[in-house]
Amino acid sequence: MTKPENPRGVELSSKQMKEGDVIVNKWDPRVKYAWATGEAISRFLEEMKNGKLIARKCDSCDRILFPPRMFCEECFKPTTEWVYIKDTGKIETYSISYLDKDARRITDPIFVGVVSIDGASEKMGIMHYFDETTKEDIHIGMPVKAVWKPPEEREGAITDIKYFRPLKEGEE
Amino acid sequence: MTIFRRRLQETGKEMSYEASKMALEEAGLELKDVDSVVLGSAPDAFDGIHLKGENLLDGAGGAGKPYLRVFVGGGTAVFSPIAGWWHVASGLADVCLVVAEEKMSSCFPHPQSAFGHIWDPILDRPLKPNLVWIFAMEMNRYMTVHGIKKEDIARVAVKNKRNALDHPCAQLAADLTIEDVLNSEVLAWPVQMLDISPPSDGASAMILASEEVAKKLTDDLVYLSGAGWCIDSTMWTDRDLYFPEYVARAAKMAYKMAKIENPPKEIDVAEPYDPFDYKELHHMEGLLLCDKGEAPILTREGVTERDGDLPVCPSGGLLGVGNPIAATMGIKACEIYWQLAGKAGKRQVPNDPQVGICQAWGDLMQYGSVLIMRRG
Numbered sequence: 189m190t191k192p193e194n195p196r197g198v199e200l201s202s203k204q205m206k207e208g209d210v211i212v213n214k215w216d217p218r219v220k221y222a223w224a225t226g227e228a229i230s231r232f233l234e235e236m237k238n239g240k241l242i243a244r245k246c247d248s249c250d251r252i253l254f255p256p257r258m259f260c261e262e263c264f265k266p267t268t269e270w271v272y273i274k275d276t277g278k279i280e281t282y283s284i285s286y287l288d289k290d291a292r293r294i295t296d297p298i299f300v301g302v303v304s305i306d307g308a309s310e311k312m313g314i315m316h317y318f319d320e321t322t323k324e325d326i327h328i329g330m331p332v333k334a335v336w337k338p339p340e341e342r343e344g345a346i347t348d349i350k351y352f353r354p355l356k357e358g359e360e
Numbered sequence: 361m362t363i364f365r366r367r368l369q370e371t372g373k374e375m376s377y378e379a380s381k382m383a384l385e386e387a388g389l390e391l392k393d394v395d396s397v398v399l400g401s402a403p404d405a406f407d408g409i410h411l412k413g414e415n416l417l418d419g420a421g422g423a424g425k426p427y428l429r430v431f432v433g434g435g436t437a438v439f440s441p442i443a444g445w446w447h448v449a450s451g452l453a454d455v456c457l458v459v460a461e462e463k464m465s466s467c468f469p470h471p472q473s474a475f476g477h478i479w480d481p482i483l484d485r486p487l488k489p490n491l492v493w494i495f496a497m498e499m500n501r502y503m504t505v506h507g508i509k510k511e512d513i514a515r516v517a518v519k520n521k522r523n524a525l526d527h528p529c530a531q532l533a534a535d536l537t538i539e540d541v542l543n544s545e546v547l548a549w550p551v552q553m554l555d556i557s558p559p560s561d562g563a564s565a566m567i568l569a570s571e572e573v574a575k576k577l578t579d580d581l582v583y584l585s586g587a588g589w590c591i592d593s594t595m596w597t598d599r600d601l602y603f604p605e606y607v608a609r610a611a612k613m614a615y616k617m618a619k620i621e622n623p624p625k626e627i628d629v630a631e632p633y634d635p636f637d638y639k640e641l642h643h644m645e646g647l648l649l650c651d652k653g654e655a656p657i658l659t660r661e662g663v664t665e666r667d668g669d670l671p672v673c674p675s676g677g678l679l680g681v682g683n684p685i686a687a688t689m690g691i692k693a694c695e696i697y698w699q700l701a702g703k704a705g706k707r708q709v710p711n712d713p714q715v716g717i718c719q720a721w722g723d724l725m726q727y728g729s730v731l732i733m734r735r736g
Contacts, residue, residue: 190705191386191698192690195529196378197362197562198369200465210369215408223481233482254598255483261593281504281601283496285548289488291472297549300487301497302597312598315484323549328504347486 228256231270233344239336243308245269254308273307275334276355280304280313284323297323303332303352314346320353331355361564361690363529364682367465368561372407375563376419376461379690383457383565384421388577394567395453397422399429400440400460402685402722405474406467420459420565426452433478434635434722435589436460436686438729441693442587444568445731449584454570461563462684471559478724480594492556494725496548498601499638503550505602506653508641510550514541515659516637517554520673523666524680526706529690531560531682541637557635560682564690566697581736582700585715586618592726607646607721607728614730615648620715623648627732628713629699630670631692633721634677643719644672646728671709674699685722692718693731700735 204210225233228244232255235242243252244267246260252271259266282301288294299321304313318326319335332352342348362368362378370378376399384390399420404412413429420427426447432439437460444458464471475491502508515538524533536554544553574581588610592599599605611623620626632643641655649670650658658664664672675681675695678688696716698704719730 190526190528190707191703192361192382192528192694193386195361195363196382197365197375199363199365200367200369202367205367205468217408221481225482229482255595257595261595281497281501283493283500283548283551284546285490285493285496286545287472287490287492287547289473289476289490291470291490291492300489300493301500302601311600314597315487315489317487328501345486346483 228258232256236346236348237342237344239339241273241275241305243271243273245271251309252307252312254305254312255314271307273305276360277303277305277313277332277352279318279326279328279330279332280311281328282318282326299326316349317351318353319351325354333359361529361687361694362562364531364560364562364684364687366531366558366560368463372416372461372463373419375463375561376416376459379461379563379565380419380421380457380459383567387567389455389567391421394421394425394455394457396426396447396456398440398444398447398456398458399427400431400436400458400686400689401429402431402433402436402462403474403478405477406462406464406471408466416461421457432722432727432729434633434685435720435727435729436722437633437688437692438718438720438731439589440686440689441566441568441584441731442589442729445584445587448568448570454573456568457565458568458689459563459565460686460689462687463561464559464684465561490548492548492551495636496551498725499550499636501601502638502642508653508656510542511538512656512660513555513638513641514538516634516640517541517679519659519665520634520640520677520679523674523707524676527676527681529562530676530680532558533676533680551636555637557678557683560684562682562684562687562690564687564694566689566694580701582697583734583736584731585734586614586620586732587730588613588617589729591723594724594726596724596726601725603652604642604646604721604728606726607643607719607730608648610728610730611647614732618732618734620732624650624670627670627715627717628711629674629696629709629716630672631675631677631695631716631718632672633692633719634673634679635683637679639721640673640677643721647717647719647730666707666709674704674707674709688720692720696733700733
């Protein structure tokens with residue numbers, strides 16, 4: 189006899205839920221949060237306002253850690269130095285998303301991925317958007333550069349960079 | 361285990377009771393014979409109930425006993441029996457009941473909104489991420505590094521959904537073609553609708569017993585012979601996603617304990633975590649069942665079919681049976697037990713399997729749990 193035998197459970201359809209065929213209780217939580225951004229990320233976000241990316245160096249393993257942190261998770265020692273890095277990098281991976289954050293369908297897709305930043309240790313980067321490229325042109329390994337919001341619109345957030353665009357020839 | 365469905369009428373507590381009761385009945389035990397209870401369940405955000413372990417407690421048979429709720433994201437499905445094994449292997453309990461439950465449908469209209477709470481609040485959330493993105497990014501990296509074609513990945517979805525036709529709990533069993541997968545809706549390129557397992561409600565349970573007690577209950581013993589788990593740094597944008605090194609570390613820990621030196625040769629049946637079709641391949645490589653980039657080739661050659669040399673996800677996996685996160689223990693750890701005990705019926709892999717492995721995966725692409733079983 190195949191196990192599990194006679195599995196239990198009663199399926200409900202969304203129609204039964206919506207049309208009140210079954211009794212449901214609802215709750216709509218209104219909980220708000222404000223996160224302190226911490227030692228390392230506060231400085232990182234301050235520098236974003238200035239249109240710069242900053243990392244932390246670990247003297248013990250010589251890595252330039254980005255996003256910056258006040259301790260190296262491998263050496264488990266304090267990092268020692270702030271290091272400005274560039275606002276150019278390379279696409280490590282990407283997706284072209286037709287889903288928004290709540291899994292609703294969108295027609296104008298979001299280009300998103302991981303960009304490793306020039307000047308940080310290998311593979312170290314952030315998740316961000318890509319634009320000024322096409323589904324056909326975008327590729328892993330593509331050199332890219334940050335497009336910043338105008339200084340007066342920056343607020344100390346990861347979105348002070350609007351997106352990364354392909355690096356133009358001869359550009360640094 | 362219960363049936364897996366998009367929505368079940370039962371509460372989480374009731375599902376836990378049904379699964380626990382089925383496991384006790386199969387083992388020929390009653391709750392009074394159970395010394396300790398482990399309950400696995402994933403994020404509280406799906407339920408909107410914190411202290412979820414306490415909410416489910418009575419259904420899991422834990423009241424008045426040493427009781428522990430464990431949660432390591434998607435890895436909970438295989439970590440729960442590992443935590444149960446501690447209780448028995450340490451000598452603290454002769455019989456441990458392990459229950460795994462998930463009810464994702466309470467969060468509406470879609471549990472995806474609850475997944476939003478797992479991202480870093482400062483670096484990631486302002487970009488309004490969808491959880492499918494991490495799979496899309498990892499899949500693209502994996503495909504690009506090895507030059508893998510999407511059709512070789514789609515084959516996994518076809519295989520697992522077909523295997524699920526033989527599973528009485530299955531939510532998405534289907535006889536599909538590779539073209540069906542390749543023509544399904546693009547959600548977040550390269551991920552398409554049929555590459556993904558569904559959100560589900562469900563529960564599963566298993567009984568772990570000391571050798572002495574187990575020998576009195578059955579002649580067909582199955583031993584837990586190796587366990588391993590490992591988590592990588594949460595700075596997921598700082599590492600190469602093409603290979604799950606943390607799964608390999610967890611697997612090495614388990615192989616060492618089980619005294620397995622040549623996994624591809626010594627493992628007879630495998631249930632790696634397959635929430636997406638490429639993840640089965642990614643995890644076969646992480647479990648060192650083949651070389652890096654080789655899993656799609658083995659799949660194309662039919663090696664991983666139920667009657668192949670290395671059957672992979674004979675249960676039908678998350679892709680075919682469903683993905684109630686922690687409760688997928690029923691198609692990972694329970695399935696390996698049923699396969700080794702010869703109780704898998706229509707799903708039974710041939711040639712009298714002696715050693716099996718199961719694995720689960722989760723958090724922000726960083727956690728692996730591995731359990732090896734061997735027939736006594």
